[in-house]
Amino acid sequence: MSQILSTHGYAESHDMESADLVILNTCTIRAKAEQKVMSMLGALRKIKVQRPGMKICVAGCVAQQEGDHLLQRMPHVDLVLGTQNIYDLGTYIDRVAGTDRPVVATTMSKAFRIPAFLPADRKNSEPADELYSFKRFVTIMQGCDNYCSYCVVPYTRGREISRRAQDVVEEVRKLVAQGVREVTLLGQNVNSYGRKLNGTALPCTFPELLHQVAEIRGLQRLRFTTSHPKDLSDELIGCFRDIAILCPQFHLPVQSGSDAVLKRMNRHYTIANYLERVEALFSCRPDLALTTDIIVGFPGETDDDFALTMDLLERVRFHGSFSFKYSDRPGVRSCDFDGKISEEVKSERLAIFQRRQDEISLARNSAYVGSLLEIMIERTSENAFQGRTGTNHIVHVDEKTDLAPGDLLEVEIVHAGQHSLKGKVDSMH
CATH class of the missing domain: 2.40.50.140 (Nucleic acid-binding proteins)
Known part of the structure; x- marks a missing residue:
């Protein structure tokens, strides 16, 4: 979005209160994330009273999910921009500026294709944060086909679609020419990159893409996220051995240590499968730092199920984890599941997990002392x-x-x- 706006006369600002345009790029994976958006929009309303010329855009998954309803709740918003519409951001911003009427753009199409785009020249788009002068995220795919029973992503971001490999490589090449030294390749499930481009197969797998990007002269570090355990191939694991600039860091969300819970989640792997993949990763790259995602309090999760999650934590000893309480999301199957867990029990389980994870993280980190x-x-x-x-x-x-x-x-x-x-x-x- 920053790249697009730089060609329409905008530059990134350090100060939200004086900006001509404020974009909230939103997430709806958890209820708390959505609540933060509404809170921020409330704060922006006060700023806009003082500066009515400021334009406010809500983009991403909350925009896709709420659509026109968002304008009813927050009439000071100027543009509601869905997940497949961000590539036309400049056009919509120009329309809003020209008419002073709010615009809602949330159409989704099965024929959607990620268009080719390249970074703007650095002189036209100085990043507001010095971090982004040398490290950048590069989108390689969008959407998801997995339909985990708790997840709203396939409904808000659409079906999985991959970007052309040559577009990804060309973007990274241009970024490196501008001084970027570290790149993180982004996708909802990078492991399945290359399977679909407008419904057709791409002649490039994710491991092949990693090799192509790693060959770009001047790139010093390469990372990627996120991976689904069911699609983690031996070929991808081998990249940690064979690609020198691929960082020894891997985020592999497991979500639960219970096979029964994983089945209700529609995750398509067992804990035995997961542990086998973890063993293969460490065999290939012993210094790998492994992190994960955990959901506690999924509908029907028993004390025994939670104990299995704690057991998995002890067996793998993740370097770190992102752990959350389960929350219903609009339209997903788990909303209708029986056996909802009380907030009190969810909070108690989350505290137990996080306390033990902190202890393990400290032990893992302590192993680096002296090195x-x-x-x-x-x-x-x-x-x-x-x-x-x-x-x-x-x-x-x-x-x-x-x-x-x-x-x-x-x-x-x-x-x-x-x-x-x-x-x-x-x-x-």
Whole structure:
């Protein structure tokens, strides 16, 4: 969206209150995310009273889900932009500016195809955050065909569609030419990349795409997210061994440690399948940092089911996890499931899981103390800087540096916390 707007005379702003255009790019995967959108729109209403010329756009999944209803709830919104319509953002913004009438664009089509697009020249689009001067996300696909029983994504983002490999490679090549050194390839399920482009097969698998992107001269780090366990191939696992710039970090959402719960979730794998894939990953890349997603309190989840999730945590010892309480989402099958869990029980289970995960994360991080790790510098200040390891750990260093964000540096890890590390510059390197 930033790329598109840069060709329509817009530049990113550091200050929301003085911006000509504010875009809320939204998520509806959980009820809490949707509530945050409504809260932010309430705050923006007050700003718009003072500055009526400011335009407000709601894009993404909440926009797709709510459509015209969003304007009824929030009449100060100027543009409601659905997930397949973001590529026409510039056209819609021009229409809103020209007519001063709100626009709702949420049409979805089975014939949808991600259009070719390239980053704007850097001189026309300076990022508001210095992080984005050297690291960027690159979309490789959109939508999902898995229809997990709790998930609204197939309904708000549409069926799975992959971007042409040559478009992805060309975008990364141009970003690297502009100074980007790290790229994260994005998709709802990157493992199934290449299966559908307007309903036809692409002559490129995700592992093949990784190899193509990794060959771009000047790119120093490559990451990707997110993967579905049922589609994790040996070929993709082998990429962690064979591609030098592919970071040793993998996010593999398991959601539950109970086969019975996974079946109700429509996840199409068992815990035995999952553990076999995890073993293969660590066999291929022993220094891999593995993270996951967990949903507690799914309808019908018994105490025994939750105990199995805790057992899985002990067996795998994830480096970190994103864990949430189950919440009903509009139109998904699990809304109608029996056995809903009380908020009290969900909160109790989540607290138990997160407390143990924090202990394991600290133990995992403590294993890095005394080792030398390469970090890519992300932020600098007068007497300190921070960087990120290939395993995606943030490292704080209380020393001055003449290096800039995007530079690589080897540091010695001297302290570990639950969510970050501390390091010092190794004088021998």
